[in-house]
Amino acid sequence: MDLSFAEIKRQFALEAERAAGRTLTSADQLPLRYEEITPAWLTSALVPALAPALGSESLGAEVVGLRLGEADEGTSSRRRIQLTWNDAGQRAGLPASVFCKSTFHLENRYIIGMNGGIAAETTFYNTVRPKLPIVAPEALFSRYDPASLNSLIIMRDIADEVTFGSHELTLTEEQARSQLRLLATLHARYWDSPELETELSVWNSWEKYFTITVEEAGFGPSCARGFQLAEDVIPARLFPRAEEIWPATLACVAAHQRLPRTLLHSDPHLKNWFIAADGGMGLNDWQCSSKGNWGRDVAYTISTALAVEDRRNWERGLLGHYLEQLRAAGVVAPDFDEAWRIYRQQLFAALAWWTGTLGQPPEAPKMQPAATALEFIRRMTHAIDDLDALDAF
Structure with a gap:
């Protein structure tokens, strides 16, 4: 669906109205800013992606705390999130951090929204990446809203493993x-x-x-x-x-x-x-x-x-x-x-x-x-x- 910038701005304003006073607890809700993300939401978003490789070791794992890293703004809005897991999550060796890309800001949705970049990247991680034997980041959560072009991708944090x-x-x-x-x-x-x-x-x-x-x-x-x-x-x-x-x-x-x-x-x-x-x-x-x-x-x-x-x-x-x-x-x-x-x-x-x-x-x-x-x-x-x-x- 092709959207004009006027429609993107209209949907952006409607999002703010819908989000007033809400608390995120389920991955079915797409955050509108990093500060809106809660431990309960991260548990809902991350555990289903991490659990299949761990089996019963991940049972009962929950995120109990988080700390947002420094903002990195460009065509997308990027943040690292430090995670604190409960005892079950720590025993399972769940990751201490994740890396995120979003289009939470109106500026992010401008060019990469209208030229299809938001839909392309989120769909790449969901549909294409799992089928390709290539070296590329893996997403634990990847979703966008086609009406507003809001999006969030949460990836395994590879910063300490690569150059x-x-x-x-x-x-x-x-x-x-x-x-x-x-x-x-x-x-x-x-x-x-x-x-x-x-x-x-x-x-x-x-x-x-x-x-x-x-x-x-x-x-x-x-x-x-x-x-x-x-x-x-x-x-x-x-x-x-x-x-x-x-x-x-x-x-x-x-x-x-x-x-x-x-x-x-x-x-x-x-x-x-x-x-x-x-x-x-x-x-x-x-x-x-x-x-x-x-x-x-x-x-x-x-x-x-x-x-x-x-x-x-x-x-x-x-x-x-x-x-x-x-x-x-x-x-x-x-x-x-x-x-x-x-x-x-x-x-x-x-x-x-x-x-x-x-x-x-x-x-x-x-x-x-x-x-x-x-x-x-x-x-x-x-x-x-x-x-x-x-x-x-």
Whole structure:
């Protein structure tokens, strides 16, 4: 269901009226703010998800206390919750903390509500994640209200077990290959599958997701502004062709209409990856997931994850490894030359996600540090320049 921002605001106001004076005791009630969450509600939400793995050991387990961690606000509202369990919960070894993402604030429901991100991420954790043998967070509770776009996802807290990505993280070639294996597993599972229109019908196409984001957030001017602001990190040969970047971006988005579709993560920049305990890579933050061509995920991952020299040395081998993994999973994958052309073309919409971030209007909330945006723009524009990607259409 597509909602206008006016309707989202109306439903947000109605929520506040309905919530006045209530006390949450059952997971059937969706919280409207973190401060509304009670031990009884957490018991109702978490124990059913934790109990199957523990059997009788979890009988009688209850949350008897909680402490909210520091607020972390962005496109979603994030908090860690420290849990105190009763004796039964402690004996069962139930987790001492959980990590939450919500859209409790009106600002959270704006873009990721209208472009389908809220429905996509909550449904991913309920429907898709349990079926995929990939390294990704696991949700203990995931729900959204389609009328108001309020949502809450509670995940196992993996902060002490993994190293989260940043623009300063250096990956090995094997870790980069691990990224491509994860993407191939995801893509092969839904490659031109009928499930895209049945079980996965809640996901938007990548073209629609992009169009809504552009129209509602004024993304085109933001991308142009961000490209200009990043002049110091853009190759000197590419920068004078600035006026060609946006048409190429629109062309690479339009290409999804005629290319094979699958389920995409769609925002797999390095900050959304993490190094797992075994040294392999896991993928976090699925709020941009959509249905489109594999090229977006692969081009976006390789071009942001690797230092420029490493990308130059490894990218052909990485793309070949990805295609091998698809074929091993039974997919009729494109040949290397066709895949290479798609890879070059799909760099442009990946770049837009970061020139648009850097070039947000001054009054807009800053979603990412400028240093991160500039480093990713540097890496992606060097890839575009190295590969003559403007001439790939």
